[in-house]
Amino acid sequence: MRLRKKWWARPELEKSTAFISEAKSMKGKWQEEFKNSNDIYLELGCGRGGFVSKAALKYPDKNFVAVDLKDEVLIYVLKKIQEEELENIRITAMNIMGISEVFDKGEVKRIYINFCNPWPKDRHKKRRLTHTKFLSYYKEFIEKGTEIWFKTDDDELFEESLDYFRESGFALKYLTRDLQSEDFKENIVTEYEAKFKAEGVKIKFLVAELIEPKE
Template identity: 70%
Template sequence: MRLRKKWWARPELEASPTFKSLDEAKELQGRWNEEFKNNNDIYLELGCGRGGFTAKTALKYPNKNIVAIDLKDEILVMTLRNINEAEATNVRIAAMNIAGIAEIFDENEISRIYINFCNPWPKDRHKKRRLTHTRFLTEYKKFIKKGTEIHFKSDDLELFEESFEYFEESGFEILYKTYDLHNSEYAEENIMTEYESKFKEKGIKSKFLIAKLK
């Protein structure tokens, strides 16, 4: 569904120190810990949607810093509201195209990546746009630490299974995978997204894996 432009969204975002414009995020490359005023590990969420997962993750890991990325102001303003409602102070959000993600982080700056229910791009000519494709994994390797885990969820079987090869080709080891997350041993650890809750209500199984950079 195409979102209508909400002209009030950007001013609301810019009024909060939690939000960083693309230019501000680029200026923080290599200095995100200064922004958070601590040396805690930084977790990155790619495609944060409305931010329910973001807020819950920030509360679950108060000694970690969270950077959440999405493209549309209309989405990020909902993320901001969820973060504010949760009173989570260990989060920053930025509006940008994920294709340029390596422009805002420096070597060894990120300790974990979350990718939740990204666009499966099923057509062959579009598969390079997948956030788990080797093209993107190569970019992530520019700024993640050795041993960094990528936590990936999907409702799309083809994307999920083809991602196994993407990770292995890119020097990642798949530590864990399940085709039925909510009935797995990882279920109690899992933090659900808004999409995930809807899928569960409809009986759609969520797939999940953890891949670690060797």
């Protein structure tokens, strides 16, 4: 979906302490930013913040960093943060290709990837957030035992992602091709998930654990 440019979005974001304008300057300093030692969970491609705002409410003892590319999207996340008075979320605008420069080794304890772009054309597949290329970026800062939670409606993306994870040293701890039929109590329904569920589309979901960290 193409978003209309909102020139006022960045100034509005920068008024809030929840927005991190220079994420790379925070490397190794995230617990200091949150003023506690709680685990940090990272959402890559947070969209309008439906998931991360619900997660932050459900897990007040966790800290959340939500990343998306566009200010025009993050302004909606900020609105949710302000409405719910959430202190345990920070948001930042950046290209996820640079994510390894944002966190120190072990700073992130879990990664969420929800309904990312499936990039179906062969020449574009390396842009997938689950591709081995991106998994290598994540391995720069996550440790053995760190989990990636991945959810999608796209069959091809899901099946090919299974190979990406295995090739990159991850074990599949949980896997379902029909999340709605499962009793997965920790599931948080995203905006896209609710839409697809109403249309009868089956949601694919997995939890992958890193067992072979980057040497």
